[in-house]
Amino acid sequence: MNISDAPSKNASFDMNDGEIDLRTLLRTLWRGKLWIIFISFIGLLFGIYYAFFTAVPKYTASSVVMLESRQEQVVDLDSVVSGLAGDQATINTEVEVIRARGLTEKLVNRLDLTSDPEFNTQLRPEPKYSLGKLIGFVREQIEGPRPPRPSRSERATLDATINNVLGAITVSNIRQSYVFRLTVVTENAEKSAQIANQLAELYILDQLEVKFQATEQATNWLTDRVAELQIALEQSENAAKEFNADTDLVSLEALGALNRQMKDLRERQGNSERAAETATARLIDLRAVQTAGDPVQMAKVAQDDPLTRVLRQLEDGNANARTTFDTRFNQIIERAIMNRDRALTQSDALKKTIAELEVRIGSQSNDLLELQQLRREAEANRLLYEYFLGRLKETSVQQGIQQADSRLLSAAVVPIGASAPRKSVVMAFSLILGFLIGAGGVLFKEMSQTGIRTAEELEKLTGHTVMGQIPMIPARRRKNVLKYLSEKPNSAASEAIRNLRTSALLSNVDAPPKIIMSTSSLPGEGKTTQSLALTQNFAGLGKKVLLIEGDIRRRVFSQYFDIKDKRGLLSVLSGDVELSEVAVYKDELQADVLIGENSSTNAADVFSSNKFSEFLEKACESYDVVIIDTPPVLVVPDARVIGQSVDAILYTVKWDSTSRTQVREGLRMFETVNLKVTGLVLGQIDAKGMKRYGYGGEYGAYGAYGAKYYHN
Numbered sequence: 001m002n003i004s005d006a007p008s009k010n011a012s013f014d015m016n017d018g019e020i021d022l023r024t025l026l027r028t029l030w031r032g033k034l035w036i037i038f039i040s041f042i043g044l045l046f047g048i049y050y051a052f053f054t055a056v057p058k059y060t061a062s063s064v065v066m067l068e069s070r071q072e073q074v075v076d077l078d079s080v081v082s083g084l085a086g087d088q089a090t091i092n093t094e095v096e097v098i099r100a101r102g103l104t105e106k107l108v109n110r111l112d113l114t115s116d117p118e119f120n121t122q123l124r125p126e127p128k129y130s131l132g133k134l135i136g137f138v139r140e141q142i143e144g145p146r147p148p149r150p151s152r153s154e155r156a157t158l159d160a161t162i163n164n165v166l167g168a169i170t171v172s173n174i175r176q177s178y179v180f181r182l183t184v185v186t187e188n189a190e191k192s193a194q195i196a197n198q199l200a201e202l203y204i205l206d207q208l209e210v211k212f213q214a215t216e217q218a219t220n221w222l223t224d225r226v227a228e229l230q231i232a233l234e235q236s237e238n239a240a241k242e243f244n245a246d247t248d249l250v251s252l253e254a255l256g257a258l259n260r261q262m263k264d265l266r267e268r269q270g271n272s273e274r275a276a277e278t279a280t281a282r283l284i285d286l287r288a289v290q291t292a293g294d295p296v297q298m299a300k301v302a303q304d305d306p307l308t309r310v311l312r313q314l315e316d317g318n319a320n321a322r323t324t325f326d327t328r329f330n331q332i333i334e335r336a337i338m339n340r341d342r343a344l345t346q347s348d349a350l351k352k353t354i355a356e357l358e359v360r361i362g363s364q365s366n367d368l369l370e371l372q373q374l375r376r377e378a379e380a381n382r383l384l385y386e387y388f389l390g391r392l393k394e395t396s397v398q399q400g401i402q403q404a405d406s407r408l409l410s411a412a413v414v415p416i417g418a419s420a421p422r423k424s425v426v427m428a429f430s431l432i433l434g435f436l437i438g439a440g441g442v443l444f445k446e447m448s449q450t451g452i453r454t455a456e457e458l459e460k461l462t463g464h465t466v467m468g469q470i471p472m473i474p475a476r477r478r479k480n481v482l483k484y485l486s487e488k489p490n491s492a493a494s495e496a497i498r499n500l501r502t503s504a505l506l507s508n509v510d511a512p513p514k515i516i517m518s519t520s521s522l523p524g525e526g527k528t529t530q531s532l533a534l535t536q537n538f539a540g541l542g543k544k545v546l547l548i549e550g551d552i553r554r555r556v557f558s559q560y561f562d563i564k565d566k567r568g569l570l571s572v573l574s575g576d577v578e579l580s581e582v583a584v585y586k587d588e589l590q591a592d593v594l595i596g597e598n599s600s601t602n603a604a605d606v607f608s609s610n611k612f613s614e615f616l617e618k619a620c621e622s623y624d625v626v627i628i629d630t631p632p633v634l635v636v637p638d639a640r641v642i643g644q645s646v647d648a649i650l651y652t653v654k655w656d657s658t659s660r661t662q663v664r665e666g667l668r669m670f671e672t673v674n675l676k677v678t679g680l681v682l683g684q685i686d687a688k689g690m691k692r693y694g695y696g697g698e699y700g701a702y703g704a705y706g707a708k709y710y711h712n
Helices: 022-031 033-054 088-098 101-111 132-144 154-168 189-246 251-291 294-300 305-315 319-398 424-446 455-462 479-485 491-507 529-540 569-574 604-608 609-620 637-646 660-671 687-692 704-708
Strands: 059-067 170-172 178-186 407-412 466-471 515-520 545-549 585-587 591-594 627-630 648-653 678-683
Touching: 022 033, 022 424, 033 424, 059 189, 088 170, 088 178, 088 189, 101 154, 101 189, 101 407, 101 466, 132 569, 154 170, 154 178, 154 660, 178 189, 178 455, 178 479, 189 407, 251 294, 251 319, 294 319, 294 637, 305 319, 407 479, 455 609, 455 660, 455 678, 466 491, 466 609, 479 491, 479 529, 491 648, 491 678, 515 529, 515 609, 529 545, 529 591, 529 627, 529 678, 545 609, 569 609, 609 627, 609 637, 637 660, 678 687
Parallel strands: 466 678, 515 627, 515 648, 545 591, 545 627, 648 678
Antiparallel strands: 059 178, 059 407, 170 178, 585 591
16 A cells, blocks of 8 residues: 555544544543643632732723703794704714713813823832833843833823723613613722713713804804895995986886887888888889880889870870870879988988987886896895894894703712622633633644554554554663563563564464564664564574664664674674674573674665675574564665565554654655565553553553553
């Protein structure tokens, strides 16, 4: 199985489709119950100390103000400032008015709260010890003495006091009502009630002052305006009178008569023009036929009876008739000329008369328009004057009858007991907070741990079988490990080694491994102790066993055996000595030990040589089992080189110490050289720790049930 595909879940918080196992979570909290109880108790002590010894008692007082949505009117006059509406916007506005800095400033000045240390922090005595002083002292030591702060101005002190007073005041509107609750919280019961009542009173007085000031301003403005309008009225009336006196008396009736006369003249002038045109045309026609000289046409155009009779005589052949005819026709032409001249003269006379009448009508119209404009201006000024004079009288009356838009519904009373701190709530909250902190610490510690605690977790992480679970051997010195295993053959550690030995032998039933390599991820994980114990256990079966110190870089066998200054593995590989000459038999092991030696040649090169493979083949001819203790795989490549020549690889993981990443990386290193780890060993298991984590009665030879069988 590929290590990258193996699950890497934390056994303490097993995730299933992205969900936390609640039972596992509760078990984790239960394992840390002592720590959680301790932190909860500490939190409770802090809560008790704060509630009974540190916290300053707070007293709450409330006054109730009602917004008058309907105002009683003493007189039926339009107010300069009308009453407030009852909509939500108005209610919210009034809440902000009560909390306005201007109103709070009046409250501070009236009650002289700048002299109260609760609101003026400059009057509070400076504590001997505080975090701020400690920080300032440290800063002075680092940066040097700082210049003194400039003293605060009176305005700045007043503003700071107002801010503190605003922080002690809460204004709320009772839902679905016109009622405001003014709540004040201070360190003194009488002070809370006094501030609440004074604030309500100032709010109502402020409404009256606003209305009074608005009415007063309106009265002053109306007085000035009425005086101005009176002057304007007098001036406009005088102007109309003077104009009427300086011009001819005109009226709409006289102007109408002139217009009718103008109409008649225009009609007559039109008739005259048409008559002149007709006379002119007749004269032209007469002269035209006269020029032609045809008597018949001349008589036809002239339309004159005497001329027609003369024409008959002319037609009858009367010789004198022609002269008479011409004379009569000339008379007709002269009469036509006279008619034309008379019509033209009459038309010119009418035009002159019309022009004179137009000038007269225009002058009369302009005078009449100007007179009417002056009279309208005077009338408009009169109406404005009368209106503003009436409003001035109404506003003057309203100055004495203004009503506030709110009234005090309930005055604040002095509270009997403190409203804060609520000792039971503080203690309960402190206890809960302590519980949460303790639980959070337990969970954080559990989630932050990267070690492996159970074989099941190790198998899930790697996909490899756990062949052994070895508890921590109670030996302070390494030399005492073998002594303990020898003297305590029925101990849990001895049985765990036997289980590991059995698992190793049965890992391949057809060809039981003869060369077994023990390695780990990092130093100090117990692989060497495991190699010694496994060697001792194989020897107990009557097998001939050879233990080889494969870690020739570090060489720790000298901490277990007195084998200093002896020749070992490198001497055998070089051919200087035979294995039988340098293999040292140890009674406590009942097996032979081949130590490592210092070498100038790289250790990986030594184990990569054919001589090392041939050496192992010869060793298998002389021994039933060969166990090689190798260096950590993540530190040097020696283990991967040695692993090419062995039958089984045991990979040791230190309990609750080796991280998951280190285990995965170590196994991956073997996979890169096509080596398969035979099995994993979970070593140095702390039985008490397993019990503390909740696994003591469930897994392996170190479980609680093993106490009936083992003698440790």
